[in-house]
Amino acid sequence: MKEERLFSLRNPWFVVSAGGTALIAILSILVGFVWLPSVHSDFTANGLWGAICSAAGAPSSWYKGGDNVADAPPSNVVVLPPLGIARVNAVSSGRGATLATQRCSMCHGVQSPAGVTAPFLAGQYADVIYKELRDFQSGARQNAIMQPIIASLSDQDMHDVAEYYSSQSRVVQATAADGHDDSVARVLSMQGAPIRNIAPCAACHGVLDRKGAAPWLGGQSAPYLATQLRSFAAGNRHNDIDEQMRNVARQLRPEEIDSLAKYYAAQP
Incomplete structure (x- = not known):
């Protein structure tokens, strides 16, 4: 009895197996490179080659230099609220008010916002202010x-300033961003963009959840927020724990940074 060759079109098992494999490959290509890009623009935001590399878990470009690139070390200040290390009470808050009036009020205000290039501190979380002062x-x-300005402040002084500002009520002044409702920014804030590895802002900065030392962003000036996002993206600011902000900001497009800044500036 003559045995049928394995790799032969006369072998029905080989025909079915090869045909099924080819069909699956064709369907995968159609779904990955035709259907997904048509319904989700983020899929090909970095180009077709970037999408292929992202799906394969490989970088789209390789560093070809001879030396390793050393990034700036992250901040080693981790603050877990509530602040219980220093003596924080009414006396501490009073000392913080004096220090804030003497050293901080020109740019940050005392009880209300002052400018657009410096963050508003009234009502900000104490752990946020303390961490940034330390950094x-x-x-x-x-x-x-x-x-x-803060070179001579003691650790207790920084706790006092943080406690004072956190005890103040948030005062959101009317800005040009009032009423701004950008659907793209709202989605990035509440849902992120998983395909581009962008976590939702609200998961760390409030509304959905808040991580230690992550600031409340609502009511901050749009120019300040946009500047900080661009600084994170460029690596000029690098005091984020485990590069969380840098990893997110690098994935944002310039127009998305502007939209997010205006969106948060309009929030209470």
Whole structure:
């Protein structure tokens, strides 16, 4: 009895197996490169080659230099609210008010917002303010104005300032961004963009959840927020824990940064 060759069109098992494999491959190509891009623009936001590499878990470009690229180290200040390390009470808040009036009020205000290039601190979380002061003082976050002003502050002084500002009511002044309702920014804020590895802003900054030392963004000025996002994206600001903000900001398009800044500026 003559045996049928395995790889032969006369072998029905080989025909069915090969045909099924080819059909699955064709369907996968149609779904991955025709249907998904047509219903989800983020899928091909970085180009077709970027989409292929992303699906395969490989980088779309490789560093070809001879030396390793050293990024700036992240901040090593982790603050878990509530702040219980320092003595925080009415006396502490009073000392913080004095320090805020003397050193902070020109740019950040005392009880209400002051400018558009500096963050509004009234009503901000104490752990956020304390962490940023620590990072400015250590040099993890660079600013030519902030570092000389707070260089001589003690750890208790920074706790006092943080406690004072956090005890104030948030005062949101009318801005040009009032009434801004951008559906793209709203989706990024509440849902993120999973295909581009962008987590929802609200998961760390409030509404959905809040992580320690993540600031409340509502009511901050749009120019300030946009500047910080671009600084994170460029790596000029690097005091985020485990590069969380840098990883998100690098994936945002310029128009998305502007939309998110205006969106949060309009929030209470």
